[in-house]
Amino acid sequence: MNEPLLSVADAQSIIFSRLISFPTRRVGLDQSLGLILAEKVLAERDQPPFDRVTMDGIAIAQGDFDGGTRSFQIQGIQPAGSPALSLGPAGGCIEAMTGAVLPAGCDTVIAVERIQVDDGVATLEPGYEPVQGQFVHPRGSDYRQDDVLLEPGTRIGVPEIAILAATGKSQVSVAASPRIAIISTGDEVVEVDQPILPHQIRQSNSHAILAALTAAGHEHCQCLHLADDQDTLREKLAKALEENQVLILSGGVSKGKFDFVPGILEELGVAKHVHRVAQRPGKPMWFGTRGKDRMVFALPGNPVSTLVCLHRYVLPAISLAMGATPRPPRQVRLAEAITSGSKLTCFLPVTLTSDSDGQLLGVPRQTNTSGDFASLAGTDGFVELAAEGSEFPAGHVADFHPWAG
Ligand code: AMP
Numbered sequence: 001m002n003e004p005l006l007s008v009a010d011a012q013s014i015i016f017s018r019l020i021s022f023p024t025r026r027v028g029l030d031q032s033l034g035l036i037l038a039e040k041v042l043a044e045r046d047q048p049p050f051d052r053v054t055m056d057g058i059a060i061a062q063g064d065f066d067g068g069t070r071s072f073q074i075q076g077i078q079p080a081g082s083p084a085l086s087l088g089p090a091g092g093c094i095e096a097m098t099g100a101v102l103p104a105g106c107d108t109v110i111a112v113e114r115i116q117v118d119d120g121v122a123t124l125e126p127g128y129e130p131v132q133g134q135f136v137h138p139r140g141s142d143y144r145q146d147d148v149l150l151e152p153g154t155r156i157g158v159p160e161i162a163i164l165a166a167t168g169k170s171q172v173s174v175a176a177s178p179r180i181a182i183i184s185t186g187d188e189v190v191e192v193d194q195p196i197l198p199h200q201i202r203q204s205n206s207h208a209i210l211a212a213l214t215a216a217g218h219e220h221c222q223c224l225h226l227a228d229d230q231d232t233l234r235e236k237l238a239k240a241l242e243e244n245q246v247l248i249l250s251g252g253v254s255k256g257k258f259d260f261v262p263g264i265l266e267e268l269g270v271a272k273h274v275h276r277v278a279q280r281p282g283k284p285m286w287f288g289t290r291g292k293d294r295m296v297f298a299l300p301g302n303p304v305s306t307l308v309c310l311h312r313y314v315l316p317a318i319s320l321a322m323g324a325t326p327r328p329p330r331q332v333r334l335a336e337a338i339t340s341g342s343k344l345t346c347f348l349p350v351t352l353t354s355d356s357d358g359q360l361l362g363v364p365r366q367t368n369t370s371g372d373f374a375s376l377a378g379t380d381g382f383v384e385l386a387a388e389g390s391e392f393p394a395g396h397v398a399d400f401h402p403w404a405g
């Protein structure tokens, strides 16, 4: 008997509510790019930590200018990286460099282009009127000491590296990368470097899954191929479950006589939470967990189904399990009308482009079947068209799931 189909939304919420968690680890700052931050980062000091000069020139007291001074006696020089000097008798100035501490007693900086220096006296360009506070970046105006600069769950990108460095963090606490087994199944599947017979199919899923995991920054992935044989599956899946926290299977989850994967997983103590989702492609998808530290995704073997399920559920689930802050999908407009003609949520590959107003458009790429992965070449991802509709006009706004990023 057919099990009822879960909606895409229900499948997602069941998966996201059953996530396991992974430990954290410490890495050097320069090794943390792309990883998920596992600590709150507070400002070490005010930023800037002092009133900072932002232009090479002279620092003056604005009151002297307001009192009529136009030629200022140079009393000293304030380079970046030196403790603050103090302005001496009225009518003087201190040469100050970009990045320097504003000398005590000064409140305004005049750019070197606006002055002429003769015999230790800086004279302003005729008619030039400085504004009080100009070219001074006041202490604490970006943030204050102990302000929260980064939250746990942030993916560390290039700006985050700069922020971590500026807060004195040479070591960073990040989510540990889980051990992931990529397990393909099927007697017909032949490795890419092996001779192939007419009735056989090349292995593509494992390579595509590995590529997607690598692109997402997962470091500990191993691939394994298993025949459609119950004893082999039982033995090898048991071992894979011992050695890995996440299993991503492809193939063997449908209703064929050799689709043993769901039954064997349950025999091995993996509790089923999702099997069969109202979606096309990818209907037979299966998800389960064992204890609090193992999750198993068993995806249909058709290459388009595998990739769609991987990006729609598996990658987001692993990323959430690692503590990443969820990112809502981007939205794009359909470039053309689409008739989905089914009661299932439709995942439709698209190539992104933009219209003359700069609006992001998804140009649909119809695949012949869920095995027609050659059509995916050059696409950027897929859009999700709701099960409730069947006619989607050009301009229809849909969630977009990218193949990478
Ligand atoms: P299955 O889900 O096992 O019924 O497989 C569905 C279709 O996907 C079959 O045509 C398989 O040959 C194909 N397939 C399964 N696994 C792979 C794989 N690892 N690489 C490429 N095609 C596959």
Ligand code: MG
Pocket: 185, 186, 187, 228, 251, 252, 301
């Ligand atoms: Mg199969």
